[in-house]
Amino acid sequence: LWSGHRAQLKGLWSGLFLMIVSSVVITAPLLFYAFNNPAIFWGRTADVAVAVDGSWQSLKMFGLHLIAAVRIFIDGYDPNWRHQFVGQPGFHGFSSIGFWIGLLVIIFRWRQANHLLVLLLLIVMWLPAALADPPFHTLRLAGVLPAYYVIMAVGFVTITGWITRRTSLPFTSNQMGSVVLILLLVINGTLTIYTYFYRWPTTPQVYQAFDGSLVELANRLAQSEESINVVIPFYLYNHAAVRYILHQRFEEEVLLPAEAHERLTQDGPKTLIIPQDLPDDGEPPAYVWLVSDSQSGGKAFVSTVNRDLPPAALSGEPQAVIYNRQGQPIARQYALAESDQLETLFVRHLPRKQINATWADNLRLTGFEFVPEVIGPTDTTNLYLSWEVLALTSLQEKMFLQLLDSQGQPVGQQELDPISKKMYRWRPDGLVLEQYPLKLDANLPAGLYFVRLGFFNPKTEQRLIAYGPDSQPLGSEVIIGPLTVAEDKNNPYNIQHYTQASLGGVIELLGYSIKSAPTRGETDVELYWRAEDTIDLDYTAFVQLLDEERNVVAQQDMQPLNGLYPTSSWRPGDVIATTFVLAVPQIEDGGSHRLVTGMYHLETGTRLPTFNHANELLTDNLIPLQ
Numbered sequence: 001l002w003s004g005h006r007a008q009l010k011g012l013w014s015g016l017f018l019m020i021v022s023s024v025v026i027t028a029p030l031l032f033y034a035f036n037n038p039a040i041f042w043g044r045t046a047d048v049a050v051a052v053d054g055s056w057q058s059l060k061m062f063g064l065h066l067i068a069a070v071r072i073f074i075d076g077y078d079p080n081w082r083h084q085f086v087g088q089p090g091f092h093g094f095s096s097i098g099f100w101i102g103l104l105v106i107i108f109r110w111r112q113a114n115h116l117l118v119l120l121l122l123i124v125m126w127l128p129a130a131l132a133d134p135p136f137h138t139l140r141l142a143g144v145l146p147a148y149y150v151i152m153a154v155g156f157v158t159i160t161g162w163i164t165r166r167t168s169l170p171f172t173s174n175q176m177g178s179v180v181l182i183l184l185l186v187i188n189g190t191l192t193i194y195t196y197f198y199r200w201p202t203t204p205q206v207y208q209a210f211d212g213s214l215v216e217l218a219n220r221l222a223q224s225e226e227s228i229n230v231v232i233p234f235y236l237y238n239h240a241a242v243r244y245i246l247h248q249r250f251e252e253e254v255l256l257p258a259e260a261h262e263r264l265t266q267d268g269p270k271t272l273i274i275p276q277d278l279p280d281d282g283e284p285p286a287y288v289w290l291v292s293d294s295q296s297g298g299k300a301f302v303s304t305v306n307r308d309l310p311p312a313a314l315s316g317e318p319q320a321v322i323y324n325r326q327g328q329p330i331a332r333q334y335a336l337a338e339s340d341q342l343e344t345l346f347v348r349h350l351p352r353k354q355i356n357a358t359w360a361d362n363l364r365l366t367g368f369e370f371v372p373e374v375i376g377p378t379d380t381t382n383l384y385l386s387w388e389v390l391a392l393t394s395l396q397e398k399m400f401l402q403l404l405d406s407q408g409q410p411v412g413q414q415e416l417d418p419i420s421k422k423m424y425r426w427r428p429d430g431l432v433l434e435q436y437p438l439k440l441d442a443n444l445p446a447g448l449y450f451v452r453l454g455f456f457n458p459k460t461e462q463r464l465i466a467y468g469p470d471s472q473p474l475g476s477e478v479i480i481g482p483l484t485v486a487e488d489k490n491n492p493y494n495i496q497h498y499t500q501a502s503l504g505g506v507i508e509l510l511g512y513s514i515k516s517a518p519t520r521g522e523t524d525v526e527l528y529w530r531a532e533d534t535i536d537l538d539y540t541a542f543v544q545l546l547d548e549e550r551n552v553v554a555q556q557d558m559q560p561l562n563g564l565y566p567t568s569s570w571r572p573g574d575v576i577a578t579t580f581v582l583a584v585p586q587i588e589d590g591g592s593h594r595l596v597t598g599m600y601h602l603e604t605g606t607r608l609p610t611f612n613h614a615n616e617l618l619t620d621n622l623i624p625l626q
Contacts, residue, residue: 048132068136069129073099073148076136081209083138085200090136094187095152098180102155118154122147156180211241213330214275217322218245227293230271234286234302250290250300254431256346271319272334287345303345304384304435347433351384353571357466357478359455362395363418364388365478370438374484374492380439381483383451387419389430394419397455397464401436404450404479406577408564411444418455440485446492448577450481450565481565482574493528493577500613501623503599506533507567507608510575512625514595523582525625527597529560531570538566539599539608543580543625548592554582567599595625 034041050065052058068076073096075089084090091099109115125143129135160176163169171179200206207213214236221228222245236242286305292298322331351367358364367386375381383401395418403412419432440449454477455464463476486492495511502508508530515524525543538559545554559566560578570576598621600607607621618624 050131050133065133065135066130068134069126072126072129072136072141078136078138079134080138081203081205085195085203086205088195090138090141091148093191094184095149098152098155098159098184099148100155101158102151102153105154105158106151118147118150122151156184211239213324213328214239215241215245216324217273217275217331218242220322221290222246222249228290228298230273230290231287232273232290233275234288234305236273236275237288237300237302246290246300249292250298252300252302254302254347254433255350256289256301256348273322274332274334276329276331289346301346304347304433345435347384347435350433351386352573353480355478355480356469357474358390358468359464359466360395360397362389362391364390365453368480370481370483373482374486374489375440376489377440377444377446377485377487378442380437383436383438385418385434385436387432387434389419389432395455396457398458399453399455401438402452403438403440404452404481404564405444406448406450406561406564408562410452411449412438412441438483444485446485446487448482448484448561450479450483452477452479454478479565479569482576484575493575495528497625499623499625501618502532502611502615503529503539503623504608504610506531506535507539507570507599508532509597509623512597514626521584523554523584524579525582525595525597526577526579528575528577531567531572531574531576533572535567535570537601538563538568540602541578541580541597541599543582543595543597544622545582545584546594546596553593554584556580556582596622597625598622 050062052062073091075092077086077088077090078084079086106115106119110119122144125141125147128137128140128143132140157173157177160180161173164171164173164176169176217236218241221230237246287303289301289303290298291301319333319335321329322333324330351369353368355365355368364387365385366388367384369384371382371384372379373381398415399418401414401416402410405411414436416436419434438451454466456462457464465476466474466478468474484492486494488494493510494513496513498511499509510528510530512528513526515526523545527541527543540557540559542555542557544552547553558578558580560576562578565576598607598610610618610621610623612618
């Protein structure tokens with residue numbers, strides 16, 4: 001007896017072990033995804049889970065929800081027209097008779113292992129209905145079907161067995177079962193064919209549920225035999241069905257080549273198409289320029305997002321209404337308003353200043369540019385950022401953009417999503433260009449300004465760390481620039497004395513301005529450098545006042561802008577100005593003094609070699625100023 005019991009236990013534990021191993025193998029991909037994307041996995045669960053907070057009202061609502069979950073086997077139906085014919089019970093007709101009889105049999109015989117297994121399968125697969133909203137969701141309840149039809153079969157087998165035992169009909173139990181099976185297929189099959197091949201396809205709600213109007217509009221654009229030169233809002237282009245259909249004809253590009261821009265702007269008035277049944281998503285607008293002739297494939301040029309542009313800013317007078325095959329309006333056509341705003345949305349080249357900063361393995365900032373880089377006190381500039389999307393979903397953190405003056409003091413700030421969430425899908429090579437309008441306070445003085453950007457959690461205010469190449473941490477913020485604000489944009493720097501001196505072949509000293517004579521007291525000397533190439537190290541600049549014996553009378557050493565924007569951050573073309581203040585002692589009249597400048601690496605003390613306009617090496621690597 002004991003040996004037989006041990007054999008049963010051994011078989012039980014072997015079966016359990018095999019079940020556990022099989023379950024782990026099957027669920028491993030899902031568990032791996034949940035581990036690497038917890039926000040996505042649990043976020044979706046939170047979206048559909050039934051909330052119970054312990055209050056009487058929530059318990060009452062949960063009780064009503066459980067009743068609705070049980071009714072899926074009686075008269076419940078999925079409210080989504082894409083899943084079924086709404087209003088018709090999901091489990092109905094002849095099959096429900098067998099199910100309810102079979103369920104009673106299964107419950108009565110629950111001590112038998114095979115019956116208990118089927119009952120547990122039904123309960124486990126039914127749990128999504130009990131714990132999620134809505135209770136009847138065809139996709140979530142797909143796991144119920146095997147248990148449902150097994151129980152239904154048990155019910156019909158029980159019925160046929162009972163009939164053959166208690167009647168004198170000339171049929172065996174198997175023959176009676178075959179008759180029942182044929183009746184089941186004929187009755188349910190006929191009802192299903194009638195419902196889903198005749199009633200369901202012609203229902204207007206199905207046309208709407210499957211975005212029929214958008215599909216027709218996309219097909220009209222993709223299959224047109226005429227030339228296409230239209231603009232559509234990005235939220236229409238980003239719709240899954242529209243994107244799939246248009247992709248067959250229009251190849252997406254992020255940059256608008258110069259030749260394409262010239263052609264598009266000279267082809268006469270454009271048409272803006274606004275869909276009838278797809279509401280604006282409420283986010284700042286972006287657009288897609290669809291261009292194609294009748295002989296070749298087309299291009300889809302995706303604009304940046306303009307966060308200051310009202311959604312209807314480009315809409316001119318309505319021209320016409322586009323109708324579907326049933327004569328229903330599906331879109332409106334507008335004459336595209338002639339506006340410079342449209343051209344600023346479509347970028348012709350990548351931001352020319354390169355950078356490499358990554359946050360949370362999600363977004364990588366690869367470039368930036370101010371357009372224009374020199375503005376007046378009341379002007380607006382656009383900050384263009386190029387992002388490389390590294391993940392499928394957007395960051396939950398917000399981005400901050402702080403405008404800094406040359407002393408590093410904040411003079412303005414924005415908090416916003418770095419990339420519109422709609423821009424994450426189907427991006428070529430993960431490249432997304434974004435546009436951020438910056439309008440300065442009219443009271444800000446002329447000078448150099450910078451933008452400090454980073455990401456923070458709105459709830460905890462904790463900042464994300466940025467990482468550069470080779471994953472080295474850059475800190476919680478990145479500073480980009482410069483942006484020049486000038487009273488006279490034609491002469492933004494107002495340089496008094498121009499020079500032609502080079503430091504190490506990577507920096508040019510454009511010139512300098514002296515605000516007081518170097519005799520006594522404080523003397524302000526403002527230097528203007530221009531980056532000629534990328535610079536690997538952070539250099540320290542100095543200004544010295546030398547006497548006739550080349551002794552240092554006064555001196556100040558510091559990194560340009562006091563380290564706010566070190567030389568390793570400079571990009572080719574950057575013009576940086578920094579004021580040095582020399583504390584000049586009392587100097588007797590008649591003495592000869594001169595100002596000199598240069599740069600050196602603080603850690604080694606090595607000066608950058610300096611050359612004059614004739615490319616001659618200067619003595620002691622000093623550039624004479626006065």
